[in-house]
Amino acid sequence: MARNTEQETVEATIRPVPRYGVFMGVGVVVGLIAAAFLTWIGSYEPSAALDVVYPAGQVFGFLLLWTVPIGLALGGVVALLLERTSRKHARTVRVSHETVTTDD
Template sequence: MSTPQPHRTPEIEIARVRRAPRWGVFLGIGVVVGVVVAFLLTAFGNFEASEATQVAYPFGQVFGFLVLWTVPAGIAVFGVIALLLERAARRSERVVRVDHETIAE
């Protein structure tokens, strides 16, 4: 007794092939760069009391406030870079023909 052959439906389709940046990687790099910039700004900053308020802020508090500004800025900058790279990759896009088979049993 033989088994029935599966029914194959081949189709030729048109597809566009291009290289695209991985958004998660670029946004992650933006976060890391933002944290590093906040650390550098904090490390090279001045921790003396302000003349106007006579308040001195500790290292951790200054770092935390700077992270609130530098991380979103890093995400925005690297997001724009990824967007520009994606637009540039769209120019080198190729159109190819692909054989798409659907196998139904």
């Protein structure tokens, strides 16, 4: 087998980029905590108009429908803003690119 090696120097741009999934996951957890806190501070007395009392589990579920998507969106927005600011810290470096081919 003969090996052919080609080497060249190229320029590459390096910039830090946030991981969107991590930020959105943290947003979901914050939304979950917000729903739990709002459920905890809520009052569970019959309303004056309807004489209905919702159980804490049902209130928590309804709050999750609002707080989790809001937290998910806010986490994504924070990641986007961090990416925009990271563009200022981009730098160009010279790297050695090597290509090795083998003949069978």
